[in-house]
Amino acid sequence: MTEKEIWDKAYNRIFELYGDMPDLRIVSRFYSEKQAFMQYEVGKYFYDLFRLRGEVKQADERMIVKNTVASCFVAYLLGATDENPLPAHYYCPKCKTVEWVDEKCVFDLRNRTCACGEKMNSDGFDIPFETYLPYAKKLKVADVTDESYLALSDATFSHYQKSLLYTTNICKQLEKATGVYMDSIDLNDLAVKHRLLTGEFENLAGVGGKQVIKQMVALTSPQTYNEFLKLIGLAHGTCTWRNNAEHLLTDGVCSLADIPATRDDIFMTICEAMRDCDFHDTGFAYDVANKARRGYYLEHGMDDYTNQTLSMLGLDDWFGGFIRKTHYMSTKALAVLELKYSIILNWYQVYYPREYQQIMADYNV
Numbered sequence: 001m002t003e004k005e006i007w008d009k010a011y012n013r014i015f016e017l018y019g020d021m022p023d024l025r026i027v028s029r030f031y032s033e034k035q036a037f038m039q040y041e042v043g044k045y046f047y048d049l050f051r052l053r054g055e056v057k058q059a060d061e062r063m064i065v066k067n068t069v070a071s072c073f074v075a076y077l078l079g080a081t082d083e084n085p086l087p088a089h090y091y092c093p094k095c096k097t098v099e100w101v102d103e104k105c106v107f108d109l110r111n112r113t114c115a116c117g118e119k120m121n122s123d124g125f126d127i128p129f130e131t132y133l134p135y136a137k138k139l140k141v142a143d144v145t146d147e148s149y150l151a152l153s154d155a156t157f158s159h160y161q162k163s164l165l166y167t168t169n170i171c172k173q174l175e176k177a178t179g180v181y182m183d184s185i186d187l188n189d190l191a192v193k194h195r196l197l198t199g200e201f202e203n204l205a206g207v208g209g210k211q212v213i214k215q216m217v218a219l220t221s222p223q224t225y226n227e228f229l230k231l232i233g234l235a236h237g238t239c240t241w242r243n244n245a246e247h248l249l250t251d252g253v254c255s256l257a258d259i260p261a262t263r264d265d266i267f268m269t270i271c272e273a274m275r276d277c278d279f280h281d282t283g284f285a286y287d288v289a290n291k292a293r294r295g296y297y298l299e300h301g302m303d304d305y306t307n308q309t310l311s312m313l314g315l316d317d318w319f320g321g322f323i324r325k326t327h328y329m330s331t332k333a334l335a336v337l338e339l340k341y342s343i344i345l346n347w348y349q350v351y352y353p354r355e356y357q358q359i360m361a362d363y364n365v
């Protein structure tokens with residue numbers, strides 16, 4: 001398939017999911033991504049990932065694509081990821097009604113029935129696509145000729161093989177032992193939610209460090225998965241929690257919901273502040289987020305222009321201060337994946353404790 005055909009396929013998928021008259025916000029997101037990414041041929045890359053996922057599934061394996069693909073709506077439309085980066089929403093599979101909600105994370109949404117009587121689907125993690133740009137630019141380097149594109153595919157494959165979390169294997173074993181596929185698990189289950197938000201969990205997926213997150217939970221008492229997601233993001237960053245967010249929260253300077261836990265949060269916070277001041281371009285927000293994520297301001301200090309612009313946009317001093325202390329920031333897409341697999345792990349532990357204990361003992365976790 002050509003790049004154009006792949007983008008057309010993604011576009012058509014919007015209508016399958018959201019009906020003949022999809023909400024303009026959905027179509028507009030598609031066009032924004034197309035404008036930003038088409039020159040980098042990310043479509044081919046996403047389509048490869050989609051096929052790779054299919055092959056892996058056929059072989060009765062599971063694959064976690066552990067990067068920021070979930071930032072791209074087009075990746076979701078092409079089946080390269082299960083995570084939808086649009087803002088959280090309900091949509092009706094029958095009459096295609098879409099309802100946007102204030103919650104930021106789909107896992108915080110309770111079941112809802114549509115006016116037509118059908119049970120609604122819920123989706124959306126509210127992730128901006130702009131944070132994928134540095135990755136998209138790298139992809140372009142490799143696809144000069146067909147040969148190097150193939151090399152990229154191979155490299156991609158081995159990269160993903162390596163980065164399969166131990167969680168994938170455990171979840172696969174849990175599926176076999178319980179007969180319950182992880183795709184069918186209710187990710188909004190309240191018992192599991194309670195367990196995670198109160199820090200009563202024994203295990204989390206990923207590398208954020210469960211002890212650190214337990215301490216964070218004890219200090220911040222998260223009420224929603226969206227807030228818990230912030231903790232996962234902070235645990236992944238460097239110099240984001242200790243002597244930084246931790247102090248802001250214990251001193252009552254700001255709330256957990258305000259804290260920018262990932263580079264995506266920096267970008268979106270500045271974008272929102274700019275919109276409030278009637279600036280609609282995203283370039284400045286992108287530049288600050290991109291520098292903050294790699295510790296540029298920690299190393300070089302923040303120039304007066306950026307500093308003053310952040311104040312002019314009405315952002316509190318602590319926001320700039322947080323950025324200046326940050327060494328590295330993770331992505332929201334990665335935090336979302338870890339949250340999802342943490343919910344899955346804990347779901348099995350709550351409902352199939354015997355099988356869970358057995359498998360964890362086998363893995364020596």
Ligand SMILES: [Zn+2]
Nearest residue numbers: 092095114116
């Ligand atoms: Zn309906």
